[in-house]
Amino acid sequence: MSDILRIDRRTFLGSAAAALSVLVLPGCDAPEAGEGPAYAPWDYPDAGDAPEITAVGAAILAASPHNTQPWRFEIEPNRIALFADPARNLGPMDSLRREMHIGLGCALENLMLAARANGLAPTVRSMPDAARPDLVAEIDLALGRDRPSPLYDAIPHRHTNRGRYAQAPAPKALPAALGALVESSQVRLHLFTSGADRRAFADGVVAATEAIIKDTEMSTESARWYRHSRTEVENHRDGLTLDATGSGAALRRLGKYAGKPSRAEMDDYWLEGTRDRETTGSAYVILSTSAESTRAQQLEVGRAFQRIALWAATEGLAVQPLNQMAERQDREDTEGLSPRFGALLDAFTGKDHRRAQMLFRIGYPWDDARPSPRRPLAWVRQ
Ligand SMILES: Cc1cc2nc3c(=O)[nH]c(=O)nc-3n(C[C@H](O)[C@H](O)[C@H](O)COP(=O)(O)O)c2cc1C
Structure with missing residues (x-):
């Protein structure tokens, strides 16, 4: 039986079970993705907002490691300052705070796209400043003309998709399209589309997932960011939820009913999902920098990744970061x-000592991804 038929049957059975579960299971405390104040920032943009507020409203919808949302903003009509929120770190899962700074780059890219689309001409000054070590970038906002873009329009529709992707070949135009989205000369894109490369990459991701699970400190940190109940989701408005795991509707529904899983259960589920769903797709990508791996380079990686994820959303393609190998690399170093x-x-990444920064898969998804909670602007403004 072909893969396509197998998946169709599974999808069909999943939907049937979901329909049944709705009929027979009593309510549970876990929310549906998209429901309630934790998801309100996705209702974007608010036409009544000033352009600088609209720009920050876009920034908070960016991807971030484990949905930590490690950002804070100072907002004035002609200037926005983006700060790291160092307490919102992943500890041993991001031992060099590399992912934190990539996430800040993702936020910066959304902010720039939104500023340009809303009549501003933003200029970034990336300024490591000894007096303000958490300051990541200052953005000057001159008046410009509206420069709408498909990437900007995709901001409220982009979600990390951890579901199954079709095992279809990569679109022919993919290498050129991805290459054009990486605007910084600091960032190099490595694309893996052949069967042999994809198998080797998938094996590496699974092996690194196993290594993380065996490392109690990493596994504990990862579990710390899982939000299960409605109260957890609403109180934190960050982290990972069952709805964002990419499981089918039946499993999501049953999982919520079953209550919060233990760390060991989460790890088993993650490993199984990595083997089964999260290594499907058309291509793997690594974004690398020079071995120096500076904060400025990591910001550029984040900006490039965010553009790629937004572009993918405009093309009906899905993206999922798979950073387990890089997380283990950092852990090995520290x-x-x-x-x-x-x-x-x-x-x-080849012989010239590049540092792998951001790893992800791309492909045609079987299902749409669900949104993740967001901390509202009032919580991240200083
Ligand atoms: C630097 C970085 C690393 C990430 N690593 C992973 C990863 O290894 N596995 C994964 O499933 N998602 C990963 N993500 C995706 C985040 O978990 C996701 O962006 C976050 O949960 C918010 O969800 P959203 O992207 O759907 O808005 C990563 C995101 C960033 C920015």
């Missing part, structure tokens, strides 16, 4: 472990 995943990533 703990002085032998560089198992560092060596593997070097093999993927």
Whole structure:
């Protein structure tokens, strides 16, 4: 039986079970994605807002590691300052705070697209400043003309998709399209589309997931960001939810009914999902920088990734970051472990000592992704 037929049957059975579960299960406390104040920022843009507020409203819809949303903003009519919120870090899961700064780059890209689309001419000054170590970028806002773009329009529709993707070949135009979206000379794109490369990459992702699960500190940190009940989702408005795991409707419904899983259950589920769903798709991508791996370079990686994810949304393609190998590489460096995943990533990025920063898959999804909670502007404004 072909993959397509197998998946169709599974999808059909999943939908049937979901319909049944709605009929027979009593209500549960976990919310539906999209429902309630935790999801209100996705109702974007608000036509009554000033352009600088609209720009920050877009920034908070960006991707961030484990949905930590590690940002704060100072907002004035002619200037926005973007700060890291260092407490919102992933500890041993992001031991060099590399992902935190990539997430800040994602927010910066959304902010720039939104400023341009709403009559502003933004200029970024990336300024590491000893007096204000958390300041990531200052953006001057001159008056401009409206420059709408498909990437801007995609901002409220982009969601990380952890579901199954079709095992279809990558679109022919993919290499050129992705290349054009990487605007910084600091960032290099490595695209893997052949069967052999994709198998090697998938094996690396699964092996790194196993290594993370065996590392109690990493696994504990990852579990700390899982929000299950309505109260957890509404109180935190961040983190990972069952609705964002990419499982079918039946599993999502049953999972909510079953109550919050233990850390071991979450790890098992994650590993199974990685083997089964999260290694499907048309291509894998690595965004790399020079081995220096500066904060400014990480910001550029985030900006490039966010543009790619938005472009994918305009094309009916889905994207999921898969950073397990890079997370283990950083952990190896900080703990002085032998560089198992560092060596593997070097093999993927070539001989000239690039640093793998952001790894993801891209492909045609079987299902739409669900939104994740967001902390509203009032919580991130300083
Ligand atoms: C730097 C970075 C690393 C990420 N790593 C992963 C990852 O390894 N696996 C994954 O499923 N999602 C990963 N994500 C996606 C985030 O979990 C996601 O952006 C966040 O939960 C918010 O959801 P949204 O993108 O649907 O808005 C990463 C995102 C960023 C910016």
